[in-house]
Amino acid sequence: MSVGLMIITHNHIGEDLLNTARSMMGTIPLETYCLAVSQSGDPDILLGKAIDAYHRLHQGDGVLVLTDMYGSTPSNIANRLTQQPKVQVIAGLNLPMLVRVLNYPTLRLHELVNKAISGGHDGILLCETHS
Template sequence: MAKLNIVIGTHGRFGEELIKSAEMILGRMENVKSVSLLPSTSFEEFMHEVDSILGNLEGQILSLVDLHGGTPCNVFTALTKRYHHDVVTGVNLPMLIDLYLNVINSEVLDIDQVIQNCINTIQSSAIHTNKTVQ
């Protein structure tokens, strides 16, 4: 299995709960971490926390964040110069599950393809179910 660290950065505890929800379906997930921007956390504190997490990881890193242009996105993106990781916005449960299943079943990772798969999953996971019911 190729090693990819997945770090989820979100407003509030969304990332933590997203991991818990995915683990209800998949079981325990390895190499997946979250960092939460709480109302009491300053920009500098959040930057330090993310920097510390990224700095302690070995191997390739893919960062998933909730909102383009939000503080988690901005912090993770600013740290790409230091850690050379990729950042994808719009994290949701289908994306995390699909990403993890693809990663654990891969011997070699093409990070560009992994990222494109994440984006494809986000786009295809939004469905107006009223239109699908017969």
């Protein structure tokens, strides 16, 4: 068994990031589901879809939920999933975070959370020009 991965983002940001990671890595080693949240979407219906996906993804080791921006509708839906057992939610999804998670598919949920946070944080750099 392994941790399931759910990505909840505005529009298709999550799908685009996942497809980019797939092209870089050649595969997606975790069972994954992306939920695209549009401005016209009903949050209660989207939460129902997320809960259904949680039940498909949760094989005993938990579900890691990555969302793009804290306090937004995708994040609010993601945070409502914490009422389910073995769910961890991380806001601030970026490509380095996702790639880091996908590089450690055998880790336990709490270890994968730490990898995700460090990958997201370490992937943010100031690129200064030298003149």
